[in-house]
Amino acid sequence: MQNWALQNCLWLTNKNVNWNDVLKVCQYFIETPKPNLYLRQLPIEIHTKFIEENNALIQSLLDYLIPDHIRSVTQKRFAERYFLKYDEPLIRIRMLDIDLNRFGNFSDISIPLSDFEKLDMPASNILITENKMNFLTLPATPSTIAVWSGGGFNVSYLKNVQWLKEKHILYWGDIDEHGFQILHQLRRYYPNTQSIMMDYKTFEHFSEFSVAGARNKSEQLSLLNGEEHKLFERLKLIDKNRLEQEKISQGYVEEYLKSFLP
Helix, strand or coil, rough: HHHHHCCCHHHHHCCCCCCHHHHHHHHHHCCCCCCCCCCCCCCCCCCHHHHHHCCCHHHHHHHHHHHCCCCCCCCHHHHHHHHCCCCEEEEEEEEHHHCCCCCCCCEEEEEEHHHHHCCCCCCCEEECCHHHHHHHHHCCCCEEEEEECHHHHHHHHHHCCCCHHCCCCEEECCHHHHHHHHHHHHHHHHHCECHHHCCHHHHHHHHHHCCCCCCCCCCCCCCCCCCHHHHHHHHHCCCCCECCHHHHHHHHHHHHHHHHHH
């Protein structure tokens, strides 16, 4: 502890620190480094807000005391950093093929991310959408399940789902600069991800509904294919550079998927 003390002498001279309770927390985590409990369930004789109120100090100590039991060194939130339970993102799933249903009579469910990571659905195709309403209105499609992780850049929640690596992943996002950035992001996790209805033909077909959208500072999205990159560069040059998914008619979506995934 001498090295920690030398680097954190201000804590040691802070008269407002309740060291008895701080040490209770440290002792518990030394003995139980992976509690798998919610913060308020920890069997430590402290009030339930104590760790939150003293997060910086306790985290500094635990990083020193149990360095091999940190779930994520980039995670600043205490529960996610130290193998505690937390309010996880929910992943919503729709069975577009009723023969794939593993949940009884439920065709549309939401489950915690950690459960989704263990799921491994018996589908050939995983269709991920950016917009919730488009997700909800996807038509019946053979051997396909639809996934919605919260929209937009929340596709990052899906980055550690190992069973997705064995699937044919389809992504449908807005035709705008940010939509292509999200596609690029998803391909960092799953390189074979294929875009649908994010092509020049679709953009031109519904061009009357395009509007001016926010600009994206990204100049190079290296994981776009040739056609996608050409459209991305085109969007950077025009004023009405955004076609939202909701502007694409339901009939067009159904015909597209019917021909794309017969």
